[in-house]
Amino acid sequence: MPPMAPPETATALPPPQPSEGPDFVQLLTPEGERVTHAQYSLDITDEEIRDLYRDLVLVRRIDSEATALQRQGELGLWANLLGQEAAQVGAGRALTDRDFAFPTYREHGVAYCKGVDPVTLMGLFRGTSQGGWDPQANGFGLYTIVIGSQTLHATGYAMGLQRDGGDGAAMAFFGDGASSQGDVNEAFVWASVFNAPVVFFCQNNQWAISEPLERQTRIPLYQRAQGFGFPGVRVDGNDVLAVLAVARAALARAREGSGPTLVEAYTYRMGAHTTSDDPTRYRVAADLEIWKLKDPIERVKAYLSRTGAGDAAFFASVEAAADEVAAHLRAGTLALADPDPISIFDHVYAGGSTLLDEEREQMSAYLASFADARH
């Protein structure tokens, strides 16, 4: 008997969305040409573009250095951001000191823009802390590993801004995979009915570990916003200028009391999900080649080079700065000491607990019982 045809439901669905089209906001082409958009524009100097270029290069270098540290056994895990630098720097530079970002575990570029020392990020991946930076100091929340949970936190924070007269906005970061989570959809409902000053910034990097976008959605993600009652916009996530323009507009809209916006930054996860992942098992190499042509850094470099806004000395200075950041990251990571075992009891509660007091004493006594044996 010939093999049976697969049932109708198992056939591959057509890709739900083209990567380009009239709804696609782009201000800098992959070739480095500045283009205009009917709704979004960016008043930016060459000096500012050079700054963005430096950000992009440094963020990529932080990512590659961390990957190397993981491969060398200095980190337990690293969540790569290769390919998403423009999405993160564009959003991160749109945020002001008044705004609060709620990240996933991959927003190293946003953390950089928000002034979090990358060495601090490493604590989480080295296993010396659970994060540990002060979210209030940087307006940058703790990495959230359960997919989508932080979108509700951002929405609640935005409701707080409405209640205490704060003039900032919240920005919730999440991915295409998270768009399927109940929490994300609840956050959309809440933000909408309370008109909360929050921007939902979705980095659609096409892959949720091994699951492609078409396993999450049949319509372009930004179009989901319409059903919840607020605008959605798709931006070229590899175009730092377009992301900056769209994110700024969405934040301004939130701050002025006009409510939430869903920004879909259309990008591509060029690396693995994390250093534990092997994307060769589930996607073809040819896709990566296509996206390499849309590289978020190369297009800015092309623009700066062709217009003369960036010369060889400038590019060399950026490389030197990247080397410096990498060296700082490496030295800082290697210096991250293992915590004292007894410190596991710290900070479980703000107000302490008699149960933990008892267990801390037990552990101390147990550990002390080996003290003699060591000498």
Place this chain on the structure above:
Amino acid sequence: MATITLGKAINEGLRKAMEDDPKVVIMGEDVGRLGGVFRVTDALQKDFGEDRVIDTPLAESGIIGTAIGLAIRGFRPVCEIQFDGFVFPAFDQIVSQVAHMHYRSAGNVKVPITIRIPYGGGIGAVEHHSESPESYFTHTPGLKVVTCSNPADAYSMIRQSIACDDPVIFFEPKRRYWDKAEVDLTAELSPLWKARVAREGSLATVITYGPSVRTCLEAAAAAETEGQDIEVIDLRALSPIDWDTVFASVSKTGHVVVVAEAPVFGSLAGEIAARISERCFYSLEAPVLRVGGYSTPYPTSRVEEDYLPDLDRILDAVDRSLAF
């Protein structure tokens, strides 16, 4: 002094907390215009406005998740989960986010959220309206868990739970909402983390909490007519537990019965029994016995009285302990 119901006592406690701290906000389903399905938040929205008493969309994860964001912004949210069986859509936000936030941030972020959950059976309700899920939360490090059994404690404990800088799961014994007692609304607050000797006795110790406290006191009163002098401990705080009060009683009586509505297997009652056997082994005259729900989903209301611990089952356990 005022004679008020337990439900009204919580209402008064919420009102006082909102007056004392402008950062206290109440959020939940039907808590505003309606005043809650049990009227525990009655009139609060009228007096404090829609920004502080928030009728939320019908999404429990949303209630807790947004409360976390409000807490990060400096608010002190009091969330109502309408019924015990409806807490599970919010379970992830409670155990993975609320409970971890202070730890994850190395103490930089406080989430002083109070989560009110009417719980327990005995009101003739349909499925999901009579459960006792406290053990899920006492098993979760990072949460504190309390439950009141009488109007005076209700008034005092809700205020202290809201003032607490840690997240507190506040279980309300829904079938005791209408129990009345005199409450001194100006009295000093009794310590939140202390158990209460609800009735002194010397023959056996019955350890209980929440809605079962009254049942156990009634059982002790019945036993008294037969000459049995039973001590009843109302734990009040379920995490952390005031073990000193528990161990002092056990050391005195040597006979222990733990009573709660939750299914016995894998429950807080088991933890209490284990701790007592570890710490009071030489004081015990009999194994610690447990009386609680059976290992079934909460049954239909027409047979719930056979499922719930009642006077006879409690006294039967006391007798078995004494006869050991």
